[in-house]
Amino acid sequence: MKSFEYQAASSVGEAVVRLQQAKGTGVPMGGGTDLVGLMKNRVVNPELVVDLKVVDSLAYIRRQDGGFALGAATTVADVQFSAELGTDYPLLRKAASLVASQQIRNQGTVGGNLCQRPRCWYFRNTLTPCLRRDGTYCSAVLGENKYHAILGGAGCFIVHPSDLAPALIALDARAKITGPGGSRVVPMEEFFVLPREDLHHETILKTDEILEEVQIPAPMQGAKQVWLKHRIRQVWDFAILSVACQVQVRGTAVSDIRLVLGAVAPAPWRCHTAERLLRGSALTPENVDRAIAAELAKARPMTQNAYKIELAAELMRQALLG
Amino acid sequence: MGEEVKDQGRRGFLTTAAATVGGVFALLGAAKLPAAAKTELPPLSEGVIYPDPALCVGCGACEVACGQVHAEHGLSGVPRIHILIKDGATVGISIADAKTTGTGGYVPSPCKQCPDPECFVVCPADALQIDGKGGARFIDESVCVACGKCEAACPYPVDGVQALTEEPMHTKRIFFDPKLNVYTKCDMCHWRAEGPACVGACPVNHNIKLGLLKSDHLCLDIKRADETTYKQIL
Numbered sequence: 001m002k003s004f005e006y007q008a009a010s011s012v013g014e015a016v017v018r019l020q021q022a023k024g025t026g027v028p029m030g031g032g033t034d035l036v037g038l039m040k041n042r043v044v045n046p047e048l049v050v051d052l053k054v055v056d057s058l059a060y061i062r063r064q065d066g067g068f069a070l071g072a073a074t075t076v077a078d079v080q081f082s083a084e085l086g087t088d089y090p091l092l093r094k095a096a097s098l099v100a101s102q103q104i105r106n107q108g109t110v111g112g113n114l115c116q117r118p119r120c121w122y123f124r125n126t127l128t129p130c131l132r133r134d135g136t137y138c139s140a141v142l143g144e145n146k147y148h149a150i151l152g153g154a155g156c157f158i159v160h161p162s163d164l165a166p167a168l169i170a171l172d173a174r175a176k177i178t179g180p181g182g183s184r185v186v187p188m189e190e191f192f193v194l195p196r197e198d199l200h201h202e203t204i205l206k207t208d209e210i211l212e213e214v215q216i217p218a219p220m221q222g223a224k225q226v227w228l229k230h231r232i233r234q235v236w237d238f239a240i241l242s243v244a245c246q247v248q249v250r251g252t253a254v255s256d257i258r259l260v261l262g263a264v265a266p267a268p269w270r271c272h273t274a275e276r277l278l279r280g281s282a283l284t285p286e287n288v289d290r291a292i293a294a295e296l297a298k299a300r301p302m303t304q305n306a307y308k309i310e311l312a313a314e315l316m317r318q319a320l321l322g
Numbered sequence: 323m324g325e326e327v328k329d330q331g332r333r334g335f336l337t338t339a340a341a342t343v344g345g346v347f348a349l350l351g352a353a354k355l356p357a358a359a360k361t362e363l364p365p366l367s368e369g370v371i372y373p374d375p376a377l378c379v380g381c382g383a384c385e386v387a388c389g390q391v392h393a394e395h396g397l398s399g400v401p402r403i404h405i406l407i408k409d410g411a412t413v414g415i416s417i418a419d420a421k422t423t424g425t426g427g428y429v430p431s432p433c434k435q436c437p438d439p440e441c442f443v444v445c446p447a448d449a450l451q452i453d454g455k456g457g458a459r460f461i462d463e464s465v466c467v468a469c470g471k472c473e474a475a476c477p478y479p480v481d482g483v484q485a486l487t488e489e490p491m492h493t494k495r496i497f498f499d500p501k502l503n504v505y506t507k508c509d510m511c512h513w514r515a516e517g518p519a520c521v522g523a524c525p526v527n528h529n530i531k532l533g534l535l536k537s538d539h540l541c542l543d544i545k546r547a548d549e550t551t552y553k554q555i556l
């Protein structure tokens with residue numbers, strides 16, 4: 001690891017000022033469960049690390065505008081064990097409880113989980129070329145790509161590794177971003193970017209901005225909430241594929257739906273096409289299959305990951321009909 | 323002392339041509355120019371992006387890298403090369419099979435750097451320039467008035483479905499950037515020390531160079547833009 005300056009931030013304002021002064025050479029840190037590994041492997045080499053976990057005012061779960069607000073330094077375990085959150089958002093509780101392991105959930109933060117860097121093995125190894133990391137070329141296109149993207153890839157084919165991200169998008173959450181010029185609030189879906197928009201970053205954050213808060217509105221009334229995660233090992237493991245959804249049915253027809261896939265694309269994949277087809281229709285196997293097929297028609301599998309199309313279809317079927 | 327290289331616009335060439343005795347003259351775009359406006363052909367571009375659709379695996383690295391290096395350089399971030407799937411072809415096929423590339427039917431469509439660039443002749447703002455070093459035909463975005471004449475004049479359509487977005491595309495090899503209100507085209511990355519970003523980002527190129535894929539030429543190659551090569555580019 002390269003030497004760096006450590007700064008325990010006393011407030012969000014101070015953190016942002018220090019990052020601004022560092023002119024792109026500083027990074028914020030939550031629990032460090034991702035960042036420290038990246039630094040050890042010299043994938044990320046900051047000169048300044050601004051610790052947000054010591055900012056007391058950044059770790060909270062509180063009621064706000066009929067929903068909840070979560071401070072970025074709240075741990076994943078706090079989300080997992082919050083009875084209030086669990087009552088309103090069972091899908092979030094389930095997603096949080098299946099992140100990594102209990103040790104990582106105790107240490108890792110919501111902000112860090114959403115801002116974690118990709119797990120692509122070429123990205124994480126400075127000996128292998130990577131278009132995202134060092135701008136050479138993507139080793140995954142003609143290399144080992146069984147866990148890579150089937151949707152949204154262009155130039156780079158990572159899948160976004162966060163489990164909280166698809167869950168929060170299904171819940172219509174927003175991200176409060178704070179930088180030197182103040183704060184802005186964006187839908188969580190727009191917080192993430194595809195490589196077509198930015199090849200080197202996974203979020204819209206600028207180098208002197210932090211994710212300060214996640215805001216979750218009240219859930220859809222009477223809606224079914226589902227979180228499904230397929231992984232190879234039953235603990236400590238990232239999703240091979242995940243599905244997060246809220247489906248509200250009035251009478252016989254779907255009145256509202258938010259359906260999001262995780263680990264299929266470089267950003268959480270909101271299934272706009274399937275949602276559109278299902279809104280106003282009955283939740284029958286035929287309608288569901290038609291919507292899933294339309295969504296996955298856009299898939300462009302790589303050499304080794306066509307299985308993910310079937311897996312996505314099956315998990316979506318279980319989520320919607322199960 | 324090194325030779326001074328200057329970029330030249332159409333007017334520059336017209337002036338030079340008028341002053342040249344025994345220069346090579348050609349009647350270029352006569353219908354569009356005032357009577358008897360003879361002009362010297364600009365020098366051939368030393369380079370043109372020369373794709374082999376049989377090798378392309380449709381990863382889109384060229385397209386994405388093109389847009390992003392230009393944006394980082396303060397130019398329009400609209401990609402100047404696009405990966406198409408011919409109209410009617412299925413979209414959503416395998417990106418690659420390392421041993422048999424090109425099964426996808428992907429067609430990269432770069433600018434041909436025409437020997438007689440029609441875009442160059444019609445620009446009323448002199449925004450179309452010839453790079454003084456390599457001869458790349460490029461648009462000076464700072465003077466482009468977004469009239470669209472270059473796009474209209476470009477003889478080479480780009481018709482098909484975009485592999486990365488599945489959106490249909492029916493344009494020429496010159497593209498409008500609504501954000502900056504300018505037109506833009508492949509400039510061979512003539513301002514970039516490392517050379518064309520697309521060629522550098524293409525993973526098939528690297529696999530060929532590493533001997534992992536057998537081919538006597540690259541997927542995205544650079545050739546001299548002479549009469550033969552530019553006709554061969556799809």
Ligand SMILES: Cc1cc2nc3c(=O)[nH]c(=O)nc-3n(C[C@H](O)[C@H](O)[C@H](O)COP(=O)(O)OP(=O)(O)OC[C@H]3O[C@@H](n4cnc5c(N)ncnc54)[C@H](O)[C@@H]3O)c2cc1C
Binds near residue numbers: 029031032
């Ligand atoms: C073995 C293992 C298995 C894992 N499995 C899963 C899994 O199944 N599901 C899953 O979702 N995750 C998984 N993870 C990832 C883990 O959840 C993350 O490492 C953790 O959530 C990151 O939180 P952190 O606070 O430690 O982040 P840090 O390591 O502190 O930071 C991560 C990144 O986010 C940035 N960052 C942190 N906070 C902020 C902020 N507030 N604003 C802006 N940027 C910020 C940092 O600069 C850094 O780039 C796994 C990790 C490991 C090591």
Ligand code: SF4
Binds near residue numbers: 131132157
């Ligand atoms: S998939 Fe992305 S992160 Fe992985 S090697 Fe390719 S460019 Fe790098």
Ligand code: SF4
Binds near residue numbers: 401432
């Ligand atoms: S040479 Fe440069 S400008 Fe031309 S298509 Fe390639 S990347 Fe784009």
Ligand code: SF4
Binds near residue numbers: 383428524
């Ligand atoms: S980078 Fe190469 S293989 Fe990828 S789409 Fe472009 S030309 Fe095809």
